[in-house]
Amino acid sequence: MNYEDILYTEVDGVATITINRPDRYNAFRGQTCMELIDAFNRAGWNKAIGVIVLTGAGNKAFCTGGDQGAHAGQYDGRGLIGLPVEELQGLIREVPKPVIARVNGFAIGGGHVLHVLCDLSIASDKAIFGQVGPKVGSVDPGFGTAYLARVVGEKRAREIWYLCRKYNAQQALDWGLVNAVVPHDELDAEVQKWCDEILEKSPTALSIAKRSFNADSESIAGIGGLGMQALSLYYDTDEAKEGTAAFKEKRKPDFRKFYK
Numbered sequence: 001m002n003y004e005d006i007l008y009t010e011v012d013g014v015a016t017i018t019i020n021r022p023d024r025y026n027a028f029r030g031q032t033c034m035e036l037i038d039a040f041n042r043a044g045w046n047k048a049i050g051v052i053v054l055t056g057a058g059n060k061a062f063c064t065g066g067d068q069g070a071h072a073g074q075y076d077g078r079g080l081i082g083l084p085v086e087e088l089q090g091l092i093r094e095v096p097k098p099v100i101a102r103v104n105g106f107a108i109g110g111g112h113v114l115h116v117l118c119d120l121s122i123a124s125d126k127a128i129f130g131q132v133g134p135k136v137g138s139v140d141p142g143f144g145t146a147y148l149a150r151v152v153g154e155k156r157a158r159e160i161w162y163l164c165r166k167y168n169a170q171q172a173l174d175w176g177l178v179n180a181v182v183p184h185d186e187l188d189a190e191v192q193k194w195c196d197e198i199l200e201k202s203p204t205a206l207s208i209a210k211r212s213f214n215a216d217s218e219s220i221a222g223i224g225g226l227g228m229q230a231l232s233l234y235y236d237t238d239e240a241k242e243g244t245a246a247f248k249e250k251r252k253p254d255f256r257k258f259y260k
């Protein structure tokens with residue numbers, strides 16, 4: 001597959017997958033998700049690869065979730081909501097090797113979910129974290145909510161989703177959302193250090209450990225599938241469309257009119 005929206009490299013046992021849409025703050029469209037799926041499969045089943053790094057191009061964003069420009073109701077790709085995002089999320093968990101999120105800037109919305117699902121997250125001190133779904137007419141009814149609660153606890157996960165605030169890197173570290181925070185210009189060296197340490201370990205033991213961690217939370221995939229059916233109906237409502245329209249028009253959404 002030729003890549004339009006991502007970059008892919010393999011160097012000394014490390015595959016790096018970079019979302020390459022910096023002008024859109026590395027938001028993903030259907031095509032981006034398809035390419036990410038291809039790249040995760042390519043790296044994930046390559047025996048010469050021991051670690052996969054997921055990141056975003058440029059200095060502004062890791063990933064800001066679904067591309068609001070490709071979204072008026074359903075998104076523009078395949079799958080229940082026009083984004084094969086549940087397939088992508090499942091694959092990040094499924095590949096039998098550690099995936100590190102190199103969080104170089106905004107990790108927002110569906111982009112935040114991607115870093116949460118990576119095995120480890122290493123953040124720049126400039127990174128900003130948050131969910132925005134209820135502000136823009138969306139919600140992740142599977143791993144993005146339920147698995148987040150496993151990571152930070154129920155109260156904090158509910159705060160993140162209900163209030164749609166933004167959190168800085170230190171707060172993310174304090175909450176256990178990321179494994180380490182380093183000065184922005186040391187991010188690559190720190191990620192490489194973690195990769196090198198992983199590459200010294202037994203790949204089979206690591207893959208069994210990963211599957212073992214996953215087994216405990218795998219039921220969320222089923223709940224997410226049900227939720228996604230509901231989400232595809234919600235995306236076609238005026239209420240959801242108000243969120244998208246407000247973002248595009250750079251104004252606050254008016255959801256008060258939907259309280260009856």
Ligand SMILES: CC(C)(COP(=O)(O)OP(=O)(O)OC[C@H]1O[C@@H](n2cnc3c(N)ncnc32)[C@H](O)[C@@H]1OP(=O)(O)O)[C@@H](O)C(=O)NCCC(=O)NCCSC(=O)CCC(=O)c1ccccc1C(=O)O
Pocket residue numbers: 023024025027064065066067068069081083085086106108109110111113132133136138139140141144231247
């Ligand atoms: C990231 C921001 C917080 C940055 O804010 P700020 O610094 O003020 O800069 P802006 O001027 O807002 O943005 C700069 C520039 O980037 C464009 N941009 C940013 N994000 C997106 C985006 N997601 N899509 C398209 N374009 C984007 C922005 O328009 C500006 O461009 P200009 O040309 O200069 O105008 C802030 O930008 C922000 O909050 N962004 C919104 C993020 C958002 O709404 N993301 C979508 C969330 S919903 C989602 O991801 C659904 C997909 C998904 O994964 C999913 C799947 C299944 C179930 C549920 C979900 C889920 O909801 O997560």
